[in-house]
Amino acid sequence: MKTLRILLVDDxxxxxxxxxxxxxxxxxxxxxxxxxxxxxxxxxxxxxxxMEPIDIVFLDWMMPKLSGYGLLKRIRGTGGFFKQPAVxxxxxxxxxxxxxxxxxxxxxxxxTKPFSQEDVKTAIVEVLEELGAKRAV
Amino acid sequence: MSKPQSWxxxxxxxxxxxxxxxxxxxxxxxxxxxxxxxxxxxxxxxGFQKEQKETGLKLLIVQCVDCGHISGNFLRELLAIYxxxxxxxxxxxxxxxxxSIQGFLKSNGVDRVLIHKLSLRGALxxxxxxxSKDIDVNFINPFLNATVKVFKIQCFIELKAKKPFLKSxxxxxxxxxxxxxxxxxxxxxxxxxAISMPEKIFLQIVKNMLGEEVSTxxxxxxxxxxxxxxxxxxxxxxxxxxxxxRVEMALPSCVWxxxxxxxxxxxxxxxxxxxxxxxxMIYSEIMAQTISGELKSVA
Numbered sequence: 181m182k183t184l185r186i187l188l189v190d191d192x193x194x195x196x197x198x199x200x201x202x203x204x205x206x207x208x209x210x211x212x213x214x215x216x217x218x219x220x221x222x223x224x225x226x227x228x229x230x231m232e233p234i235d236i237v238f239l240d241w242m243m244p245k246l247s248g249y250g251l252l253k254r255i256r257g258t259g260g261f262f263k264q265p266a267v268x269x270x271x272x273x274x275x276x277x278x279x280x281x282x283x284x285x286x287x288x289x290x291x292t293k294p295f296s297q298e299d300v301k302t303a304i305v306e307v308l309e310e311l312g313a314k315r316a317v
Numbered sequence: 318m319s320k321p322q323s324w325x326x327x328x329x330x331x332x333x334x335x336x337x338x339x340x341x342x343x344x345x346x347x348x349x350x351x352x353x354x355x356x357x358x359x360x361x362x363x364g365f366q367k368e369q370k371e372t373g374l375k376l377l378i379v380q381c382v383d384c385g386h387i388s389g390n391f392l393r394e395l396l397a398i399y400x401x402x403x404x405x406x407x408x409x410x411x412x413x414x415x416x417s418i419q420g421f422l423k424s425n426g427v428d429r430v431l432i433h434k435l436s437l438r439g440a441l442x443x444x445x446x447x448x449s450k451d452i453d454v455n456f457i458n459p460f461l462n463a464t465v466k467v468f469k470i471q472c473f474i475e476l477k478a479k480k481p482f483l484k485s486x487x488x489x490x491x492x493x494x495x496x497x498x499x500x501x502x503x504x505x506x507x508x509x510x511a512i513s514m515p516e517k518i519f520l521q522i523v524k525n526m527l528g529e530e531v532s533t534x535x536x537x538x539x540x541x542x543x544x545x546x547x548x549x550x551x552x553x554x555x556x557x558x559x560x561x562x563r564v565e566m567a568l569p570s571c572v573w574x575x576x577x578x579x580x581x582x583x584x585x586x587x588x589x590x591x592x593x594x595x596x597x598m599i600y601s602e603i604m605a606q607t608i609s610g611e612l613k614s615v616a
Contacts, residue, residue: 191568194541197527242547242566272551272566275558277415293548294471 184209185232186304189220189248190240190270195293199238199270202297207304217246221254224265233263236288236307238300241271241278249282256285266307270295334359335384338368343446344376345369347398350383355390362397375407378440379431381414387421399430410440436563439504457481457603459556460510460549461590464601467548468592472522476592476599484587484602492589492600495519495534495573497546501605503564508605510553511579512546518596534573543569549601 186209188196193215200211212227212234214220220237227234237255239248246254252267268289269282279290288310289303335351345368347361369375379395387395402409411433414422422428434440461478468474493513501508514522516534522545523531523538531538546569554564572579590601 192540192544194523194527194538195544201528242568244568272547274551274555275563277413281416293544293551294467296470 184236184308185212185227185234186210187212187214187220187223187227187234187237187265189214189217189237189243189251191215191243192240195240195270199300202300203304205297206301216243217248217251219245221246221251224255228263234265235311236266236268236304238268238270238303241269241273249278252282252285252287266311268303268307270300336361336364338364340368340372340374343374344378344441344444345372345374347377347379349379349381349387352386352388353384353391354388355392355394356388361391361394362401365398365401369401369405375402375405376444376446377402377407377409378412378437379409380412380437381418384418385415387418389425392422392425392427395431396427408444410434410443412437412440434504436504436558437561439563441561442505455560456557456562456605457588457590459553459560460601460603462556463549463552464512464590464592466552467545468594468599471526471545471548473525474518474522474594476594479591479593479598481588481590484589491572491577491579491602492598493518494575494577495539495542495571496577496579497542497544497569497571498579499543499546499550499569500567501550501564502567503562505562506605506607508603509579510546510550511602512542512549512599513602514542514599515597518594518599521596539571539573542573543571 184207186203188199188211190196190199196213196215200213203209203211212223214223224234224237239252241248248269248271252269255265255267266288267286268291269287270291270293272293274292282290288307291299291303334357335353336347336349336357339346339348345365347365365377377398399409409431411422411431413435414433419428419433422431422433432443434443465476465478468476491511491513494516496511496513498509498511501510519534519542520531523529523541526541529538547566550564550566554566557564587602587604590603592599592601
C-alpha cells in the first residue's frame, strides 16, 4: 500500500497529467485528481470517511464552481476533516497579497506557474519534513 | 501634463516612523509600511500640512506598501488629513490596504470616506489624472517578457521576439490554428489576451510537457493552450503592478481549427506580439481599452 496520498486539483487536465508525472517520477504516492473545488472537497471528505485521508493537496486558484482559495478556507474552517491535509498552492495568481491571504490558512508552499519538476519535488519534500517534525513532537 | 518630479522627500527623521511623503507633480503620496500606531514622533497630519503648504497640492494617495496594521490613533490622523483635504476641495484615496485594514476601516464606518482602490492607477483615474498616463508602449513589455518566460520554463521552447504590429479589431481572425484566450479586467482598463500558434508547435509543446506523441489537437489536450494564456497573464501581472496596474484574471478558454476567429472584448485596437520558434511563429495578442470607453492605441 502506498503511504503518501496526494490530491491534485486543477481545472486543466493537462496540468494534472504533468504534475502527476512529476510526482510519480520521484515518490511512491497514490495520486487522486479533481478538476474543481467542489469535487475536490467531496473527494477529501470521502477519503476521510474511508479513514484514508489525503496527506497533501496541490491546489489551483482559479477554477469553476469553487475556487482553490474558497476550498482552502473550507478545509481550514471545517471541523469535518479529522486530519488536516497539507496544502500546496500551484497557481498563476502572483500578487503578494494573494500569497499572504493563503498563508493565513496555513499553506505549506506557494508555487507560481510556470513551474518545474524541481518545484513540485521540493514542495513535497518540505511538507514531508514538516509532517515528520509534527509527528516527532 | 508635465513629467512627475518623482523625487522622494523624507521628513521623518525619527526612528520607527512607518511612513514617508513622496511628492509627484500633481499629487502627494503618503507611503505606509510596517505597523502604523499613531504614536510616531512625526505626525502625519503635520507632515501633510507642511507638504501641502509648500506644494499647493490637494490630491493625496495613502499607499500601503507593506503595511500590516493601522491603529485607532493613526486612523484619527488620517481622518484629520481627510478633513483638511475636503476643506481645500481636494481628494484622498487609500491604495493597496490588506483585508485586515479594510475590515478595520469598515468596522469604524469610515470606508466610504477613506475610499480604497486596488491600484495606484485606479486612484489616479479617480483624480482624473490617469488619462494621460493610460496604456502606452510600456504596457506590452510585461506580456512580451511573460510569454518568453512561460515558454522557456513550461514548454522548453526558446522564443525570439519579433517586431510587434497592430491589428484591427474588425479583423477577428487569429493567426494560428489553436488559441488560448483570457479576459483581463482592472480598475482602469479591460481587454483580452490571446496566445495563438500553428498545430505543429502546439503538438511539440504537448510532447515537451507531457511526453506524449499526439497527431492532432483534441478535446483531450487543447486545455493546455488556455493554461499557457493563464500563466502568461499571471506573470505579466507582476510587471504590470510595477507600472501601477492591478489586473484580475478570469478562466481561460480555448479555440482551435483552421482560420478560427475570436472577438476581443471591447473595440480597441489589438497589438500583436510575434515570436519566432524552431517550428514556426507564435503570436500573443493584447487588446486593451480604458474603462471610460475612450480608445487609446498601444502603439
